[in-house]
Amino acid sequence: MPSCPSCESTNVVKNGFIHNGNQNHKCKTCGRQFVEAPKQKLISQVTQDLIDKLLLEKIPLAGIARVCDVSETWLQDYVNCKYESIPRQVKVSSKKKGRLTLQCDEMWSFVGDKGNKQWIWLALDVETREIVGVHVGDRSEQGARALWASLPGIYRQCAVAYTDFWSAYALVFPDKRHKAVGKETGKTSYIERFNCTMRQRVSRLVRKTLSFSKKLENHIGAIWLFVHHDNASLLV
Structure with a gap:
């Protein structure tokens, strides 16, 4: 029987196997668990x-x-x-001042269990298809305000945002910069398509899944990772 690498005691017993199938040992003197001649696997x-x-x-x-x-x-x-x-700020191509058009929507998700709802607020530039605003939080006025704050300054100055009829938008977005429309108009079709893409590409967003997020920070990180990837792909 091997000796403990911590206290050198030989009062050691076998204690199952580690992930790669090697025998695991436990020292009954100090409680240390170890394997004989461990081989560190370097990930290329x-x-x-x-x-x-x-x-x-x-x-x-x-x-x-x-x-x-x-x-x-x-x-x-x-x-x-x-x-x-992952940076929590959008990287978008430079825009000249002038009329810009946004489509905004909020998408339901959860962390841990379905009682812990986390709404994904997104804003998409109609011309370039870039995601230019992101916020993850509740579906309140505070969430809409955080989405508005996440937009680059030129969009807050020049863009007209098309949204659904969720009341939080009207409380935050300036009247001259906001138009609430129904799905039948097609004015929010691009952002709705992006939401579907997100659900199909990010496993933790699929409605019926065992891959849901258990940690809010990772949930937000996965969303930002995909947004940055999608925006970068538009520039290729």
């Missing part, structure tokens, strides 16, 4: 680049771990760090 940059691409598809983390042959624990830590580093 190629694998990390593949994981970055898979995070933009409708694949749960457990599925990505299986495809890329990494542990779920390592992958969760990697994802936590990645989502934490």
